[in-house]
Amino acid sequence: MVSSQMTRVNQICLDSSFLLFRQLYATPVIRLLYQPHTDHELQAVKTHRIRTPPKRVDSTRGLLLDHECVYFFQKGKIMSFEAAKARLETAGQSHVLQFWSELSAEESSALLEEISQLKPEELLEHCRAAVEAASRHSSADGRLDARMEPVPPEFIGSVRKSDEERLKMWGDEGLLQISQDRVAVLLLAGGQGTRLGVPYPKGMYNVGLPSGKTLYQIQAEHIQKVQELANLKHGCRCTIPWYIMTSEFTLGPTEKFFRDNEYFGLCPSNVVMFEQRLIPAVGFDGKIILEKKNKIAMAPDGNGGLYRALVDNKILEDMERRGLEYLHVYCVDNILVKMADPVFIGFCVNKGADCGAKVVDKAYPSEPVGVVCRVDGLYQVIEYSEIQPETAELRGPGGELLFSAGNICNHFFTRGFLKEVAEKFESQLKQHVAIKKVPFVDGEGNLVKPTKPNGIKMEKFVFDVFQFSNKFVAFEVLREEEFSPLKNADGAPLDTPTTARRSLLAQHYRWALAAGGNFLDEQDKPIPPKHRIKTPQQSAKSLHLYHTLARVWKSC
Numbered sequence: 010m011v012s013s014q015m016t017r018v019n020q021i022c023l024d025s026s027f028l029l030f031r032q033l034y035a036t037p038v039i040r041l042l043y044q045p046h047t048d049h050e051l052q053a054v055k056t057h058r059i060r061t062p063p064k065r066v067d068s069t070r071g072l073l074l075d076h077e078c079v080y081f082f083q084k085g086k087i088m089s090f091e092a093a094k095a096r097l098e099t100a101g102q103s104h105v106l107q108f109w110s111e112l113s114a115e116e117s118s119a120l121l122e123e124i125s126q127l128k129p130e131e132l133l134e135h136c137r138a139a140v141e142a143a144s145r146h147s148s149a150d151g152r153l154d155a156r157m158e159p160v161p162p163e164f165i166g167s168v169r170k171s172d173e174e175r176l177k178m179w180g181d182e183g184l185l186q187i188s189q190d191r192v193a194v195l196l197l198a199g200g201q202g203t204r205l206g207v208p209y210p211k212g213m214y215n216v217g218l219p220s221g222k223t224l225y226q227i228q229a230e231h232i233q234k235v236q237e238l239a240n241l242k243h244g245c246r247c248t249i250p251w252y253i254m255t256s257e258f259t260l261g262p263t264e265k266f267f268r269d270n271e272y273f274g275l276c277p278s279n280v281v282m283f284e285q286r287l288i289p290a291v292g293f294d295g296k297i298i299l300e301k302k303n304k305i306a307m308a309p310d311g312n313g314g315l316y317r318a319l320v321d322n323k324i325l326e327d328m329e330r331r332g333l334e335y336l337h338v339y340c341v342d343n344i345l346v347k348m349a350d351p352v353f354i355g356f357c358v359n360k361g362a363d364c365g366a367k368v369v370d371k372a373y374p375s376e377p378v379g380v381v382c383r384v385d386g387l388y389q390v391i392e393y394s395e396i397q398p399e400t401a402e403l404r405g406p407g408g409e410l411l412f413s414a415g416n417i418c419n420h421f422f423t424r425g426f427l428k429e430v431a432e433k434f435e436s437q438l439k440q441h442v443a444i445k446k447v448p449f450v451d452g453e454g455n456l457v458k459p460t461k462p463n464g465i466k467m468e469k470f471v472f473d474v475f476q477f478s479n480k481f482v483a484f485e486v487l488r489e490e491e492f493s494p495l496k497n498a499d500g501a502p503l504d505t506p507t508t509a510r511r512s513l514l515a516q517h518y519r520w521a522l523a524a525g526g527n528f529l530d531e532q533d534k535p536i537p538p539k540h541r542i543k544t545p546q547q548s549a550k551s552l553h554l555y556h557t558l559a560r561v562w563k564s565c
């Protein structure tokens with residue numbers, strides 16, 4: 010059995026170091042401490058005839074060698090306790106190993122694995138930047154309000170203000186690009202969804218529709234429908250690949266959910282899941298927070314972690330290999346999201362944009378959506394948590410909100426632009442700071458749930474690349490057709506499962522009416538069209554537009 014007094018703890022690579030190790034030490038018996046679960050590990054077990062453990066499954070990734078050394082896999086690097094110690098010392102974080110002597114073999118290997126993913130220089134810089142950002146956070150220095158200006162109207166396309174012919178032209182362009190396999194969608198699904206409060210990824214949520222469909226299923230079916238429309242119009246068999254960015258918290262359950270549901274009819278090779286990085290939470294003293302004796306408090310690096318994850322996981326190469334030129338990036342929780350929307354894609358392509366954002370008219374000044382605007386002449390989103398209430402309430406000459414372009418986290422990027430961002434600008438992306446209550450272990454190893462904020466979490470935002478664009482465009486869409494986010498649990502006034510469900514049902518009701526449908530009651534008597542299910546923002550003008558859009562989609 011594993012001795013807790015380990016003499017050596019090392020980390021090896023399955024591909025080369027593993028074999029080297031076998032030759033050097035001529036170790037006859039190798040046993041896994043956990044059930045292999047990735048293809049890579051299963052393959053290694055077969056190739057190297059590693060003895061798998063009895064039914065005991067550990068969360069650690071370790072190999073037990075018969076002379077009481079614990080080795081474990083980690084992407085080709087070798088890490089010993091000494092190396093980990095040196096690494097942490099360089100970064101001023103030696104306290105991470107303070108409980109080392111108390112850890113079991115499994116616990117220590119898990120901690121080493123975590124440390125092996127942190128580069129000392131980056132860690133040092135991360136902790137320094139976190140403390141600096143936190144001190145700026147509480148002062149007014151970093152505020153951009155005084156330098157904000159609205160997006161000039163000529164840079165905003167609008168469903169509301171465009172005639173049927175123009176919408177059709179954009180829709181046709183979008184479908185043409187889709188039919189030529191040049192368009193993919195990318196879902197940002199690495200967030201922890203803390204506000205909704207469910208222990209599984211948000212995309213698996215069922216808002217209580219009569220069909221019982223989850224957000225993931227609705228999205229998968231949407232992809233299929235757009236492919237079908239393009240195929241019908243152009244007589245082709247096109248594919249819209251679906252990239253899904255997850256994090257350590259969401260990858261496993263998301264993969265399983267898709268497998269269990271047979272990818273909702275999509276071809277698994279066209280659903281590409283990858284993981285964004287996690288970064289440590291930092292205390293106000295610049296020290297990494299330990300959430301367990303052997304576990305650093307880690308969180309995803311924000312949805313702007315996308316750009317690093319695209320490189321880490323070779324997604325841009327995958328796009329190039331598939332001949333993809335345009336990417337529609339969106340967030341997981343908007344039940345009305347129109348993925349690969351031909352009108353939006355066509356609009357952006359037609360304008361020669363390398364970067365674009367869908368927006369809706371903000372419903373009220375304090376609505377929790379970012380606003381698309383310009384700061385010192387560059388396009389930017391100022392997040393709802395970073396704008397001052399006085400600025401959000403500013404009004405133009407006609408009484409309309411000055412900063413009304415509400416970001417709905419629907420972005421268009423060309424592959425060329427993403428490549429440029431990844432190569433040149435990723436490291437310049439702004440770090441946003443959130444001061445949070447982060448549970449931690451105290452010096453005696455007791456778990457403490459803080460009553461006031463004690464930790465700094467740093468995040469990058471997906472829209473912070475707008476400033477690097479050569480041609481940015483915004484596209485205003487109808488809220489009632491395209492935006493109903495699921496953020497909070499039922500009981501909250503807005504953005505709940507109930508509001509999401511109602512929005513989708515109301516949309517389908519309008520579509521049925523627009524298509525000439527009638528609704529019958531239980532006695533088969535026609536029910537007069539009900540306008541009371543309209544969402545508050547609906548107007549007679551937008552009702553007209555549903556009809557126009559329905560016609561455009563039908564004719565595409």
Ligand SMILES: CC(=O)N[C@H]1[C@@H](OP(=O)(O)OP(=O)(O)OC[C@H]2O[C@@H](n3ccc(=O)[nH]c3=O)[C@H](O)[C@@H]2O)O[C@H](CO)[C@@H](O)[C@@H]1O
Nearest residue numbers: 197198199200309310311312340341378379416417418470
């Ligand atoms: C930073 C950002 O985009 N903010 C937008 C986001 O705010 P909001 O605060 O709602 O952002 P969320 O935290 O829900 O994240 C948006 C999306 O990013 C994903 N995610 C988040 C964190 C992470 O590390 N990895 C990751 O993939 C989430 O899973 C989600 O799909 O949506 C609102 C509309 O609903 C917009 O008005 C906000 O401007």
